Amino acid sequence: MKKILVFLLAAFLVSCSTVKENGSQKLINQRLTNLDKLIYTSPGDVLDSLNRIDNMILNAENKNYSKLIRKISYEFLNGKSEPDSSILIKADLFRAKEDTYNYTRALLFNGISMFNSNRNDSTAYILIRDAENLYNRNGIKDYNLGGTLNLYMGRIYRARGKREEAAKSIQKSIEMSIKAANKITLFNGRLEMFWIYFGQKQYSDALAQLIYFADETDLPPFLFYNMNHALYYYHTAKTDYTIAVEYLRKTMNVAQKAKLDVNYSQLHYLVAANFKRQGNLDSTLHYSKLSVAAIKDSISINSHFYYKYLADQYSDRENYKEAWENYRKAYSIYIKAFTKFSQERVTEIERKYDIKSKEAIIKSLKNQRTILIFILILATILSLATVYILMRLLKRHHRKAVLAVKDKVHFKQDNRRLWITSEICKTTSFVLPQLIDSVYKEALRCRRVSSETFDSLNSVIDQANLMTRSALASITSREEFMEMYSHLPNMERLTDYEKLIYILSEDGFTNQEIGDFLNTTQSSIRSLKGRIHKKIQQNDDTSDTNS
Secondary structure, eight states: OOHHHHHHHHHHHHHHHHHHHHHHHHHHHHHHHHTTTTTTOHHHHHHHHHHHHTTTTHHHHHHHHHHHHHHHHHHHHSOOOSSOSSSSSHHHHHHTTOOOOHHHHHHHHHHHHHHHOOTTTTHHHHHHHHHHHHHHHTTTTOOHHHHHHHHHHHHHHTTOHHHHHHHHHHHHHHHHHHHHHHHEEEEEHHHHHHHHHHTTTTTTHHHHHHHHHTOOOOOOOHHHHHHHHHHHHHHHHOOOOOHHHHHHHHHHHHHHHOOOOOOHHHHHHHHHHHHHHHHHHHHHHHHHHHHHHHHHHTSSHHHHHHHHHHHHHHHHOOHHHHHHHHHHHHHHHHHHHHHHHHHHHHHHHHHTTTTTHHHHHHHHHHHHHHHHHHHHHHHHHHHHHHHHHHHHHHHHHHHHHHHHHHHHHHHHHHHHHHHHHHHHHHTTTTTHHHHHHHHHHHHHHTTOSHHHHHHHHHHHHHHHHHHHHHHHGGGGGHHHHHHHHHSSSSGGOOOOOHHHHHHHHHHHOHHHHHHHTTTHHHHHHHHHHHHHHHHHHHHHHHHHHHH
8 A cells, every 4th residue: 555655646746747847848938939039139138048048958849949049149140150050950840840930940040051151052052942932832921031031042142153043032132121120131131232233343333232331320240340341342343452451441340349250361361462452562461470370270271371372472572481481381281271171071971961871771772772683583583484384384285275176076077987887887787687588588499490590689689779778868867967967068969879978978988988888889989979079069050150
């Protein structure tokens, strides 16, 4: 009884803790939903709140939702993806719950992370395009989401050199951002339009996009940074190098004041390049040194370039010792950077495409293919063997069938011969004893009168022949005869005796055999056959004339 009470108490405590945990997860989800509404207006406050929420114990659903809100907020606050952009949102969790809105956002910001990491990543384009299709197909009315989606579709098209498609997408982004009163996406779109016009050397239209920044004071620092950077390229293209350098300095001031994570080495290099165009070699060397000094990652993919540029400046001044030292560093960094880059790309590709599992699947498929090929070969051999055996059986059966048909024909013929022979023998069997008896009686009488003997014997013989013919003729009137020989033509024109001769001849009996059966000579049989032939031929000629 005590054990049962302990068990029930433990079950009660577990159920209470489960209910409490479920209740806390619902509260966390509600807090995340409230923060979701502020990501476009107060992204910094949202990130601070998420830092506190992430310290709590979150279930998989809330953890994924928190990650989505963090990515969106970081993007709007800093104009770029989180540093660790390889951690993607599990979009399938939203799809499983049939949450189309968040599923669309997850696809979009996963694609944005990949695009910001590598502008030529085809997977980024696929994810953002799928998000666009979901947005349009489901009629989602979030202009903030639509503006961001079209902004990045435009960036992808511009990276691929499709300027017309890029301009259309960016224009859609600007229109939706105006409707949503979203200045961040709006001015990002203005900057993208600047670069589209700038690439086509439509400098007036490009500058017109930057005029919109004039009255703005509350934009995020990264937008002012990008604006001054754009003005630097504009004045460089117009060969106003002095003004271009001033905008570069403004760019660096904005970055330093806002503590933006930017490439200072590149900025110093651009200043140095402009001073070189103006022929100011001292300032060129000074900023070239600053570009090298500002390098954070000595084995980054572009670091070798700044060392090489500084070496070029020393070489122009004939300071070959410093030039050689910087060329050596540039070469060393180049080798290390591209080795690291290659390793990182291999690791990224393996992680992204899960190469090991794909190789295991390929190996499994190869094994399955080998087994399948073996089964197909075996099945083919069995099929051929079966066909061969069936053909042999069919040929054997055919031969048996042909032999059976021949045997049947021979049997019918033999049966007819036996029947006619039997009937003749049965019919004439009584004649010979009677004839012998008559001849015997006449022989007794020959003792008395010899002259009459000859006449009497002749009379007996004629009488026997007449009786034989009469008996044989009766065979043709029987039902068996009509059934067996109904197939022979022109039988109605013959006499009963002629019918017998005709039938015996058709069944293969010789004239000698027919004469023996009918108690007559071969010459008589031949003459009768000639008469029979004429009758049958005459009937055939008559039929041809009538037709």
